Amino acid sequence: MAVIESWRKLTEEGSVALMRRLFSEVGRDFMPRYAYVIVINLIVASATAASVWLIRDVVNEVFFEKREAMLYLLVIAMAILGVIRGVGRFLATVAMGRIGNAIVARMQNRLYNHLINLGIDFYDRTPSGELVTRMGHNSTAARDVLHILFTAAGRDLLTLIGLVVVMVAQNPLLSLVVIVLGPIAVIGIAHLVRRVRGVALAQFNSFARLTSDMQETARGIRVIKAFNMEPTMRQRMADAIEDVRLRSDKIVHIGARASPLMEILGAVSLTVVTFIAGYQVIYMDVDPGALISFVAAVGLAYEPAKRLARVQIELEAGLVGVRLMYELLDVEPTIEVPEQPQPLRLADGTVRFDKVDFAYDATGPLFRNFDFTAEGGKVTALVGPSGSGKSTLISLIERFYGIGGGRITIDGQDISTLDTSSLRDHVTLVSQDIVLFRDTIRENIRFGRPGASDAEVEAAARAALAHDFILRTEDGYDTHLLDSASTLSGGQRQRLAIARAILRDASIILLDEATASLDTESEHKVQTAFDHLMQGRTTIVIAHRLSTVKNADKICVLVDGEIVEEGSHDALLAADGAYARLYRLQFRTDDAPTTDVREPAE
Ligand code: ADP
DSSP: OHHHHHHHHHHHSOHHHHHHHHHHHTGGGGHHHHHHHHHHHHHHHHHHHHHHHHHHHIIIIIIITOOHHHHHHHHHHHHHHHHHHHHHHHHHHHHHHHHHHHHHHHHHHHHHHHHTTSOHHHHHHSOHHHHHHHHHHHHHHHHHHHHHHHHIIIIIIHHHHHHHHHHHHHOHHHHHHHHHHHHHHHHHHHHHHHHHHHHHHHHHHHHHHHHHHHHHHHHTHHHHHHTTOHHHHHHHHHHHHHHHHHHHHHHHHHHHTHHHHHHHHHHHHHHHHHHHHHHHHHHHOOOHHHHHHHHHHHHHHHHHHHHHHHHHHHHHHHHHHHHHHHHHHTOOOSSOOOSSOBOOOOSSOOEEEEEEEEEETTTEEEEEEEEEEEOTTSEEEEEOSTTSSHHHHHHHHTTSSOOSEEEEEETTEEGGGBOHHHHHHHEEEEOSSOOOOSSBHHHHHHTTSTTOOHHHHHHHHHHTTOHHHHHHSTTGGGOBOOGGGTTSOHHHHHHHHHHHHHHHTOSEEEEEOOOSOOOHHHHHHHHHHHHHHHTTSEEEEEOOSHHHHHHOSEEEEEETTEEEEEEOHHHHHHHTSHHHHHIIIIIOOTTOOTTOOOOOOO
16 A cells, blocks of 8 residues: 555655755755765865866976976876875765764654654554665665765766866867767756656565565464465565566666766767867867866766766665655654643543444444443453454553544543553553563563562562563573564463563553463463452453453453443343353353363364
């Protein structure tokens, strides 16, 4: 989806407007540093022009007049000019490199700070591989574009101007020939530019696909191996790689087409210049020193001119990345921020849905006029077939999505008027999808409450029945969890997540019980850990375990976004309605008496 949007925008937004924006938002702050580079370049360009200028005197004074003193003088002057150019180039290159790194760092920070503030809906529709690629690729594109502009203007253009001044001074007539032929090259180049745009964008998209495929592989490696999917994945990856290669080839091809054009024009100018020059020497008695100096200037002008001719092509390729970057930076968070966000003032933690309407964009309304109450300090269990809206209900309490109508309140305060961070301070989500970060076990638990002391972390781990297994890991609390912490068992991961939640000590707990089967012992431990967590707090739990529904103060049966039944386990069983059917289907197995906590496999 993002790709198509880019296409549309690409044709709408002009390159000049984009460069102006980039310059005013980023380039301007770097002006003093760029100015330094430009001054150095000015000196280098003057030194270059001066050395060409000297050639005239070398030819006339030394070669023709044979004046020895002049020879020494000229050689020394040329050596000094050479040193100035060398040192200047070095200083300019270092300065440009540093400016570039600073720009990349700034753009990466800006992108990340922006992205982390966007809502869950944005992440729902954006593949993570694309974000990874953009973070790396688009911020360097900003640097490239600014660099191209400043290298082109600051170095090549200045050098070219200096050399043209020499040409005109030495031989105005010949200069005319060169100056007329130059612009023809520019026109020839322009038509290549449009093609580069499209190809560069397509190349970026293939690259994003490559990253996504790699991520999927890393994440799903167990499934891939278990299902013998290696050949399929290899093929998918090979296709993506081939795609990137073909497109890169295309860019090389289009870019290279500028060179023959320039070669031909170069040869033509040289022929014309040689002809006229020879004519002038033979019949018009011009100064040969000036002629040679002129030819040298033309020769030196060739490289910067060639680069300048390609500038537009490179700019366009870079601008594709800048466009994509701005496309991300321009995404607005969809959830409205209240003008004067209030802190949540908690009483007993009663959560209430009052005539709530909600729809995910594409799938039509999920909740309509939806009423729901979770009493403070009590456990409310949500049950119902998959897709009935249980997880969505929980996401709405966290304000991951905005609602279309009605109100969601906590102790009578509408959550849309609250400061979201205050809201989330009082609400803890423990989902099936347990995220552990690449850090020590201790720090992973401490994520629950960043200021917590080591003793508090340990107390939380004990309450979550995690302390013992943590001590059995290699370095105890200091054990580093690698990517995805695959060395921990499912039950252990869950208990870490519960420890984190206990440490957070929020008054409202949103719980999505895992559906994956655990062995009976882990199951017991996880259950006890959950019990510790729920104590004295408002708990809303998507229940998959029998013991959870049995102990819940209230069970709500959700079907297609509606609560069709609610009450206690015993009352609902007695009513013999939807819950009773669900209970027979989902929770009760023949050999599982009511105290058994074994999980039905989904
Ligand atoms: P449950 O938790 O009961 O299985 P969910 O709340 O996950 O149900 O889903 C309810 C409905 O909303 C389903 O039809 C599902 O396809 C849809 N849905 C869930 N998450 C999203 C999302 N991020 N974007 C669009 N539709 C979604």
